[in-house]
Amino acid sequence: MTSNRMIHSVIFSLKHEKGSAEELRFLEDGRSALSTIEVVQEFKVFKQISHKNTYDFGFSMVFDSEADYEAYHVHPQHVAFVEDRWEKEVVQFLEIDYSEV
Template sequence: MSMGIIHSVIFSLTHEKGSSEEIQFLEEGKLKLSSIPCVNKFQVFRQVSQKNEYDFGFSMVFETQLDYEAYNVHPVHIDFVANRWDTEVKQFMEIDYKEI
């Protein structure tokens, strides 16, 4: 059985590494985004490879394309992007994929 759609984003923040602002961003991201009903298996990662310049990752799973679309327009997601992501994320890369 397919896992659905895996939505991942890797990113770096404008905050100093290890700062309370950095921790608050990650905690609030997890709290708010995982509260959206169609979000499954929300995870927060610290990137450890020296092969890229990103610091963190968020990953979540959606059962269907409709769930993924609902997430993108959900008020909690829109608010987090507008009030935290757009002002505190320095760089990011997003990937959405499905199991073959």
């Protein structure tokens, strides 16, 4: 049986020096801003440990439906984080959106 739930993951690298206070602040500010949006579930922050790609971190979250996912994209907290932080501090990223089959 399939589910309407979807997982939104974005893997990324920052312009900040690895291990810096700026890097940590970005991750914590992302967690604070995005995890408190009502439709976001199971928000997690990950650090890449493999050397198989060039990304350093990941944000992952679950939505009950595509409608919740779309609501997240236009939510003022998400829009502000993207405009104020993401666009200025992220140097590369890849988004992956998937659901269970």
